[in-house]
Amino acid sequence: KAGVTQTPRYLIKTRGQQVTLSCSPISGHRSVSWYQQTPGQGLQFLFEYFSETQRNKGNFPGRFSGRQFSNSRSEMNVSTLELGDSALYLCASSLADSGGEQFFGPGTRLTVL
């Protein structure tokens, strides 16, 4: 069974631009969660989607948004990029709707110049 995939793996953008990251969950998993990892803040929850609905959102500004498609693939978008958005963005999928084992993708490393 294929694991969680994320594209692109690396991305370089400049301040003010926007970016879209993609995550394909494990087949059959309907929950997709997104996390941001930075050296200063550690791993922080961004949002979670289940069956195309955003269920939870972390404490991030409205520039961070996402969506989930009917095939459970998810995208996250960051508009008006800031230097502080440079981070590793990880997505995870889970079979269960709550408290299930999470499986992570390889991440997208975003650098904002």
Add this chain to the structure above:
Amino acid sequence: GIQVEQSPPDLILQEGANSTLRCNFSDSVNNLQWFHQNPWGQLINLFYIPSGTKQNGRLSATTVATERYSLLYISSSQTTDSGVYFCAAPYYNNDMRFGAGTRLTVKP
């Protein structure tokens, strides 16, 4: 929300030594996971262990849910065990809260 604390923050071992990493959580949980982050950043699942004890080769984990802690044991450590170890517990639905991690360095 749930707070997850890990100790120690850093650990340096000689190859062959054993180690214990600890994870404390502030509220009752129905899921507790341990991960190893590889040098490329991917989180590798080690254990899904809401309670009890599990073993996988040289690694084992124990969660005592009633006392709100979990332990990860690494025996006969190898240089390939180096990296950052995270524990995580759910806050709401599949919103997982992570500890700050334990950075393990195994020297040859």
